Amino acid sequence: MATLWEAVAAPPPDSLAALIGRPKAALLAALDTPDTTASLARTLGVTxxxxxxxxxxxxxxxxxxxxxxxxxxxxARSELGERVTARQGSAERRPSG
Incomplete structure (x- = not known):
């Protein structure tokens, strides 16, 4: 009950996770706002x-x-990190064909 209102990071897009690994992709996705190591650890459920x-x-x-x-x-995500995550989101929504 205490964690009911806690923010949960969105799962990382699959292609970014394939490139840099799921833990790093999840971490990059979780950095929507600047955050501390301890807070990120709590959000992601890792040490x-x-x-x-x-x-x-x-x-x-x-x-x-x-x-x-x-x-x-x-x-915080750098400008490059923002571009990678923004492109990743648009690539995931792009229809194949």
Whole structure:
């Protein structure tokens, strides 16, 4: 009952998950707004250390950016990350044929 109003991240699109792996794709999809490692871990139901490892890889690839806010580090999709997720959404809706 306590988690009834919790936000749940949308599942990642299949082709993006095939490219970068389901955990990283889910993490990238969950970053609609800047967020912390601990909060992302709660949202995705994984450990903070797993989120941290995936965020490090996504940051090294230029898909997410870090910004310090006091003692907190916030992560957000970079411009490249936004383009990848936006194109992914349009590719998933495109009819085949």
């Amino acid at each position: 903070p250390s797993a989120v941290s490892q995936h965020l490090s890889v996504l940051a090294a690839c230029g898909l997410v950016a870090r910004a310090r806010a006091g003692r907190t580090v916030l992560y």
